[in-house]
Amino acid sequence: MTRLNDEHLKKVERALREAHQSRQEPSFGDDWTFRLMQDVRRESAGQGRSMMALGLDRLVWRTAAVAAVLALVFTGSVLFYTNRDTVELTALLSNEIDVVLPLSE
């Protein structure tokens, strides 16, 4: 029976280090590589699908953005031309009134 001092602890630590380093190395067989490659291919297919989904998402958002811009331009032009027509109509009507008034007098 030995009480542990610092030297003893170091010796036990060294033995544990050697125990750790002497662990037997495993070796993987061909079936391990085969299963791994199956998973890698599955990941690859998943990545391809997610890339396609990402591409579709982008297309939808870009189309939406273009549609929004076109809608804004269309609305702006409608408002612009409608306003101009209203001004012309008002001017026309006011001319008619101007013309009509002296006749009534």
Added chain:
Amino acid sequence: MPGHVAAECLDFIGVQTLVSDDFEIIRRVLHGEVDSFAELIARYRQHVAKITNQHVPADRVAEVAHDVFVRAYTSLSSFSGRTPFEHWLSAIAIRTCYDFWRARRREELPVSALTTEHQAWMDHVLAAESDDQFREQARRQEAAELLQWALGHLSAENRLVLTLVHLDGYSVREAAGLLGWSVVNVKVRAHRARQMLRTLLLERKRLEDDTTQR
């Protein structure tokens, strides 16, 4: 040119060829030749097996090594090529082992999990006078089991740092690079984890002595 210098030159050229081959394989994989990844697996499976074997239980090594390569494949596009592929893969292996322990609930095995053989092992180690006797004790199953018992009391972080720095013999800077942590963090944790291991061993021995005295 002396023989050993020529051999070193050839080794260097061999390593350079291997590294440039790695880049070529990675380029092919990234361009859609998925099957080329099998070449990287063949080259580095023993390297990954060695790392995972030192950090996870023997019966989980194959599974964790599998995860390492799947992770490497999914993040292959982030490989910058500034460091050799082997270093990059080692860091992934270490982080996968870390995640393994984080996901697993800490199993604090009670002292009663250790048998009288484990208890006697420490005395045998301390009594060993020659190197051969000492090595024989270190190779015993009890040594590995006692180490696992002690590591089971540590958090995933402390466990990994202690294993890397004190058991595997990596420098603090190397361990920091592998873990993606700061050097100071690794230094502090390594010191703390070692103190914990020592406390565990001391308590273990004290208990054993008390039992023997009774």
